Amino acid sequence: TQLLEQSPQFLSIQEGENLTVYCNSSSVFSSLQWYRQEPGEGPVLLVTVVTGGEVKKLKRLTFQFGDARKDSSLHITAAQPGDTGLYLCAGAKGSTLGRLYFGRGTQLTVWP
Amino acid sequence: DVKVTQSSRYLVKRTGEKVFLECVQDMDHENMFWYRQDPGLGLRLIYFSYDVKMKEKGDIPEGYSVSREKKERFSLILESASTNQTSMYLCASSPLRRAGSGANVLTFGAGSRLTVL
Numbered sequence: 696t697q698l699l700e701q702s703p704q705f706l707s708i709q710e711g712e713n714l715t716v717y718c719n720s721s722s723v724f725s726s727l728q729w730y731r732q733e734p735g736e737g738p739v740l741l742v743t744v745v746t747g748g749e750v751k752k753l754k755r756l757t758f759q760f761g762d763a764r765k766d767s768s769l770h771i772t773a774a775q776p777g778d779t780g781l782y783l784c785a786g787a788k789g790s791t792l793g794r795l796y797f798g799r800g801t802q803l804t805v806w807p
Numbered sequence: 808d809v810k811v812t813q814s815s816r817y818l819v820k821r822t823g824e825k826v827f828l829e830c831v832q833d834m835d836h837e838n839m840f841w842y843r844q845d846p847g848l849g850l851r852l853i854y855f856s857y858d859v860k861m862k863e864k865g866d867i868p869e870g871y872s873v874s875r876e877k878k879e880r881f882s883l884i885l886e887s888a889s890t891n892q893t894s895m896y897l898c899a900s901s902p903l904r905r906a907g908s909g910a911n912v913l914t915f916g917a918g919s920r921l922t923v924l
Contacts, residue, residue, distance in 0.1 A: 697849075704847065728912065737811070737897055737915025738850075783849065785913075793838040793857065793901045793911040794865075799849035 698722055701784055701798030708774055709806050716769045716801045718784035725787050727760055727767045728795065732781040774805045810834075813898050813916035820923050826885040828919050830898030837903035839881035840913065841865075841873060844895040853896075856881055857903065888923045895920050 700719045708714055718727070726745040730738035742751050744760035744767060751758045755778075757770040771778055781802050785795040814829040832839065838857050842850040842865075852865030854873040862873050870892060874882045881900075885892055899913040 701849075726911075730913075735917065737899070737917050738913075739915070740912050743912065787911055793903065793913075794840075794852065794855060795911065795913060797842075797850040799847065 697799065698796040699784055699786055699798040701801055703801060704799065705802050705804075707804045707806070710775055711773050712805075714771050714774055714803070716782055716784075716803075717766070718768070718786075718798050719766045720786065721765065722786075722788070723764050724796075725764070727764075727787070728785045729758055729767070729769055730783040730785060732783060732800075733779075738781075738783055771803075774803075776805045776807050779803055779805050811898055811900055811914050811916035813896075813919045815919050816917065818919060818921045820888050820921065822889060822923060824888050824923075826888050826921065826923075828883040828885075828896055828898075828921070830881045830883070830900075830916055831879055832881075832900040832914070833879065834900060834902070834914065835878070836900035836914075837878070838901045838911075839875065840899045840901075841871075841881065841883045842897045842899065843867070844897055844918070850897065853883065885921075888921075890923050893921060893923045 728743045729741045732738040742758045747764045748762045749760045755772045759768050781800045783800045784798040811832045840855040841853045856862045856875045872884045896919045898916045901911050901913045
């Protein structure tokens with residue numbers, strides 16, 4: 696069973712469009728992270744959110760952590776071809792061992 | 808530039824062979840992880856280690872073992888490779904953090920793509 700449900704699994708859009716990726720769970724997380732992975736590389740951290748209701752912005756990317764710390768969203772404004780990649784959400788359950796629980800990922804393709 | 812290095816980017820092995828995947832990190836991190844990544848299934852945790860000679864099973868440990876003899880090195884071992892172990896294997900490391908001290912960030916290697924024929 697997947698602890699974090701991520702949707703959609705695939706997203707194919709034109710340059711300039713907006714999009715939102717969702718990450719949902721019935722479990723509470725102490726923090727939630729978003730990673731981006733490009734072909735042939737490992738995932739790289741984009742952002743960490745730790746407080747319920749927290750909103751963080753990274754240029755055209757906006758990340759939100761739900762009030763109950765069970766869900767998160769990633770919104771991209773005016774997508775560009777350089778945004779193409781696999782986006783992964785990952786949650787931590789607060790243990791000292793550092794394990795993260797990953798969603799299945801959203802494959803985003805932005806066409807010029 | 809700090810990093811996690813996976814020694815083999817691409818491997819092709821035959822069914823029944825013993826396979827070693829090596830991972831080295833230069834960040835003095837306590838935690839190290841092995842994930843496998845398959846299309847549509849995301850990252851699934853095989854094993855992790857939070858200290859030298861310590862190991863914990865993840866979600867899919869069957870068919871795998873690990874070794875951590877030194878802090879910087881974490882090896883994944885397939886005792887007898889099978890075709891269903893064809894996959895991308897990702898190693899990651901992170902510092903040890905106490906609960907409530909902040910989020911744990913993983914640094915990943917570039918991956919090892921294993922094909923078992």
